Each structure stands twice: as structure tokens, then as C-alpha cells.
């Protein structure tokens with residue numbers, strides 16, 4: 001358990017500072033050198049690095065202690081993610097393949113596999129890839145078309161999935177598939193179930209083929225398009241209640257969006273650190289460029305944006321850890337932090353001048369990766385929609401769009 005907060009400490013207790021510093025040292029010594037070497041050549045995150053992360057307990061931060069984890073919360077999870085992203089966003093993303101991410105909420109206390117799955121997740125022995133999106137299902141997650149049908153005691157999964165990062169390297173893929181049609185136009189999210197498709201590390205499951213998507217960044221691992229063709233899983237592969245996986249997914253996305261905000265802040269902080277170092281070192285007109293007001297004010301603005309995002313993140317993580325539903329707040333921080341990450345990394349590149357537009361400095365990686373944070377885990381526009389719907393109620397136009405989508409597919 002974490003220590004109680006005191007007014008003097010603010011959010012950062014001694015224990016949290018220790019966790020942050022441990023992640024910071026690990027990033028400086030292990031993650032950053034690997035990123036600087038491997039990202040330019042599109043190499044993959046070394047398995048030894050993953051083992052070291054497991055040894056440090058980074059895959060079990062949010063798993064309860066009696067289930068093999070550290071029993072900490074979203075706060076510590078995001079603190080670590082921020083530090084790792086200062087080195088390499090892909091490594092910060094890797095911790096979301098453990099920590100029971102997305103399926104912890106679906107495993108009730110009496111679930112026969114809860115103890116086994118969570119302790120394996122916490123130890124890094126069960127790293128999971130997520131198959132939510134599809135070629136025609138991005139922002140509109142209720143439109144999932146991949147299907148699972150009953151065959152005796154088993155389920156057979158068929159359909160296409162897209163944007164499944166680490167499908168090859170993971171020990172399982174959490175596949176969201178439709179098991180029944182939605183009951184009504186305003187309940188399109190019902191009828192979707194989740195299956196944990198276990199497989200050998202380094203391979204795709206039987207009756208599933210796929211290929212890496214040619215993305216422009218987020219290197220270190222492959223992101224797949226997948227085609228399931230009668231992929232057989234036992235009944236016990238279903239996680240959560242049949243037909244109600246959308247709720248598990250939506251609840252999981254709250255923490256996932258805070259985690260994306262943490263990754264965005266880490267990228268921005270990494271870019272700011274590099275900009276400060278470069279501005280002190282680079283001399284023009286016979287002085288370091290850090291002497292020029294144009295550069296100094298850029299640095300001031302960048303630092304202010306980062307700190308504003310970080311403080312909002314601390315607030316959101318506290319709400320998550322108190323068990324409050326906070327889709328509005330997690331969308332706010334995801335939206336704000338990812339927007340400022342793109343701005344700050346771009347300004348850092350500008351301060352680096354021509355050097356920034358080369359592969360000789362990490363800032364180009366931070367800038368490329370920051371661009372993605374405005375898209376994955378729900379675009380900035382989807383976050384704005386969630387926030388405005390929660391403030392104003394769903395718009396009549398959106399209700400009509402949902403009715404049209406339902407009648408087009410289900411008549």
C-alpha cells in the first residue's frame with residue numbers, strides 16, 4: 001500500500017519518489033542506450049531488457065500483492081511510464097502488456113483463473129497484445145465485426161483485426177469479438193465478448209495469420225494486421241461476462257488513457273531535457289544559444305505545458321485509484337498531454353535546428369512518437385467527444401448516426 005499523502009509532500013511521497021528514481025535510473029542506463037541504437041535501424045526491444053523490466057517488478061505494479069504484484073495503483077504505474085517514455089515510448093508501452101491491463105476488471109475475485117493469470121502477468125510470464133481495432137473499426141468500437149461462434153464447448157474466432165502491437169512477441173492476444181447481435185440501436189456495445197487467445201511467444205495463434213503494418217515510428221516492436229480464420233479457443237478463454245466486454249474495455253481505457261498521457265509527458269520531458277542541454281552547448285554569434293531570449297522563452301513555455309499536464313495527470317490517477325469513474329478526466333488528460341507533447345517535441349526539434357532533423361539526436365524519435373499519442377487509445381477528437389458528451393449529453397446527431405449504423409448492419 002502507498003503511504004498517506006501529507007500537505008508537505010503533495011502527491012510525491014517518499015515511496016513514490018523512490019519508484020520514480022528507480023525507473024529514471026533504469027531509463028538512463030538501459031532504455032535510452034537501447035533506443036538510440038535500435039530505433040534508427042528499426043530493431044526490436046531486446047528480450048534481456050524485457051527480463052530486466054520483469055525483475056524490477058514493472059509488469060506487476062497494479063496487480064494486488066496477494067496475486068503476485070506490487071499492489072500499487074495507477075499513480076505509480078503512470079509515474080514509471082513517464083520515466084520510461086523519456087527514453088523510448090515503446091518500452092513505456094510494454095508495461096501495459098503486463099499489469100493485467102484491460103482484463104483485470106473482467107476477472108472477478110472468484111474467477112478460477114484469476115490468481116494464475118494475474119501472477120503470470122505480474123511476473124512478465126504472460127505479456128498480452130490487444131486486438132480491439134479492425135480495418136473498419138477505429139473510433140467506433142461498438143462496430144466490432146470479428147465474430148466468435150460456439151462449437152461444442154469451444155469458441156471459433158473469425159475476422160480481421162488491425163493495430164495489434166506485439167501480436168508476435170506476446171504470450172496471448174486479448175481478442176474482442178462479437179458473440180451476438182446488439183439488442184437495439186442504442187445498445188450497439190452489447191454482444192461483444194473478450195477472449196484470451198494463448199500462444200507460444202514469437203508466433204501467431206493457430207488459424208491466425210498476419211503481417212506487420214508499415215508504420216512511421218513507434219519502432220522496437222511490430223504492429224500487426226491479423227486475420228482469424230476459425231481460431232479455436234476453449235470456453236475458459238472468455239474473460240468477463242459474455243456479451244459485456246465493452247464495459248471492461250471502456251473501464252480499461254480510462255487507465256490506458258492516463259498511461260498514454262504519462263507516455264506523452266515523458267516524451268515531452270525527454271525533448272525538453274535535450275533542448276536545454278543542446279541550447280547550453282550550441283554556440284552561435286559567439287555565445288551559447290541558451291543566452292537568446294527567443295530560446296529561453298521557448299524553454300519556459302515548454303516546461304509550463306509539461307508541468308500543467310503532469311499535475312492534471314496526478315489528479316486523474318488519484319481519482320482512478322480512489323475507484324471513481326473518471327472517463328471525462330482521463331479523456332481530458334489524454335487529450336491535453338498528447339497535444340502538448342507534439343508541440344513541445346516540435347519546439348525541441350526547432351531549438352536543435354538542422355541537427356534536430358537528423359537521426360543523430362533522440363529528438364526526432366520523440367517527435368515522431370509524440371505524433372502517435374494524439375491518435376492511439378482514441379484520437380484527440382474522440383476525447384473531445386467524450387468530454388463534451390459528458391458535459392452536454394449526447395447530441396441528437398450522434399444518436400441518429402448510431403441508429404443509422406445499427407440499421408445498416410442489422411436491418
Ligand SMILES: CC(C)(COP(=O)(O)OP(=O)(O)OC[C@H]1O[C@@H](n2cnc3c(N)ncnc32)[C@H](O)[C@@H]1OP(=O)(O)O)[C@@H](O)C(=O)NCCC(=O)NCCSC(=O)CCS(=O)O
Nearest residue numbers: 130132133139140141142163164165189250251327377378
Ligand atoms: C467513441 C466511444 C466513446 C463511443 O462509444 P459508444 O457511443 O459506442 O458507447 P457509449 O454509449 O459511450 O457507452 C456504451 C456503454 O459503455 C458504458 N461506458 C462508457 N464508458 C465507460 C467507462 N469509462 N466505464 C464504464 N462504463 C463505461 C456506458 O455507460 C454505456 O453503458 P450503458 O448503455 O449505459 O449500459 C468509444 O467507442 C471509444 O472510446 N472509441 C475510441 C476507441 C479507442 O480508444 N480505440 C483505441 C483502442 S486501443 C488499441 O487498439 C491499442 C492496440 S495496440 O496496438 O496495443
